[in-house]
Amino acid sequence: MMLAERSRRTAVILAWLGVLTPLTGLHKFYLGQPFWGAVYIVLGLVIPIPKVACAIEGVMLLRQSSDDFDQRWSKTNKVAPATATLDPAQISALGVALRELDTLRQEGLISELEFEQKRRQLLDQVA
Structure with a gap:
């Protein structure tokens, strides 16, 4: 046991x-x-x-x-982990922004590096 x-x-x-x-x-x-x-x-x-x-x-x-x-x-957690509440509108806006960034990348208007930097910035705003 x-x-x-x-x-x-x-x-x-x-x-x-x-x-x-x-x-x-x-x-x-x-x-x-x-x-x-x-x-x-x-x-x-x-x-x-x-x-x-x-x-x-x-x-x-x-x-x-x-x-x-x-x-x-000890195997038990004495402090409950904090749960982040995300606004569905914020998640939706993030999805739209990421799709727009991907479109710009596919059309060659931004480089892979710029795409990755902006994608990380957007994701960091949510986290």
Whole structure:
């Protein structure tokens, strides 16, 4: 089962548990990185480098603010994305302007570069 909200405290405890016990990499599984968790476990059986990495990551997770941790590791969005409302008349006018530009380009009255610049300007006005 995937956890939507991950606790920074739990991640730090699991990272430090990897330093103190042979169970290196549990924090990676908790943070949704099973490949790296498996790499830590396999390498932890042979060499002590994953223990050092767990200690460093434990300190990094501890120093990270709660907001930064949530932004990076939590799967839920706390802020709803802003939706832009576009006026249908504005969209219609944009379509007409783009068609007129394309006609000018096809007739050779403006170059490809001019067409692209003006097209981008029109699209940037809407966005």
